[in-house]
Amino acid sequence: MWEWSKITIVKGDITKQKADVIVNAANVSLLGGGGVDGAIHKAAGAELLKECKKFHGCPTGEARVTKGYNLNAKYIVHTPGPIWRGGFFDEQNLLRKSYINSLKKAIELKAKSIAFPSISTGGHKFPLDMASEIALATISEVLSKEENEIENVYIVCKSEDTFDQYEKSKKKMAG
Numbered sequence: 309m310w311e312w313s314k315i316t317i318v319k320g321d322i323t324k325q326k327a328d329v330i331v332n333a334a335n336v337s338l339l340g341g342g343g344v345d346g347a348i349h350k351a352a353g354a355e356l357l358k359e360c361k362k363f364h365g366c367p368t369g370e371a372r373v374t375k376g377y378n379l380n381a382k383y384i385v386h387t388p389g390p391i392w393r394g395g396f397f398d399e400q401n402l403l404r405k406s407y408i409n410s411l412k413k414a415i416e417l418k419a420k421s422i423a424f425p426s427i428s429t430g431g432h433k434f435p436l437d438m439a440s441e442i443a444l445a446t447i448s449e450v451l452s453k454e455e456n457e458i459e460n461v462y463i464v465c466k467s468e469d470t471f472d473q474y475e476k477s478k479k480k481m482a483g
């Protein structure tokens with residue numbers, strides 16, 4: 309059985325979310341950017357960029373851990389999601405990897421709670437309906453299959469449209 313009860317869709321700003329781990333939809337440079345990445349760097353403070361520089365980037369679908377600095381989180385997991393290029397470049401599998409590798413880091417850190425943004429559906433243009441189903445299926449599958457201490461997964465949606473799509477997909481998939 310897949311695990312759905314631990315997943316909550318939240319409407320809000322992820323930088324205000326209280327969780328052991330906050331996931332950043334980064335880009336491959338890991339040096340900050342627009343959207344949620346910019347908001348996280350702004351809220352966390354300048355020390356975050358200093359720590360990110362030491363990684364010299366991160367490939368799409370992988371994940372890197374930093375401290376949470378001024379966020380309400382112990383750690384930030386940075387994962388560059390795929391840029392949508394028509395679906396011909398393994399984008400769906402790469403988005404799945406972003407969720408799997410972020411959750412693996414959170415499990416290693418013994419996190420009890422983790423907050424995700426809607427990875428890749430802003431500047432990276434991944435179609436929202438497909439992205440929401442990949443996000444939900446991957447999260448519930450990992451929670452069910454991997455030994456973990458996670459009690460709560462929050463998917464924090466900034467816009468009403470994003471929130472509505474995740475709610476719709478969750479209803480469709482979880483019943």
Ligand code: ADP
Pocket residue numbers: 320321322323333334342343344345347389425426427428429430431432433434464465466467470
């Ligand atoms: P990507 O480059 O992975 O597409 P974006 O940051 O452009 O990342 O967008 C990903 C999602 O994050 C979008 O749904 C966007 O509306 C949302 N977003 C932007 N700022 C925030 C925030 N502060 N909290 C939560 N979600 C946010």
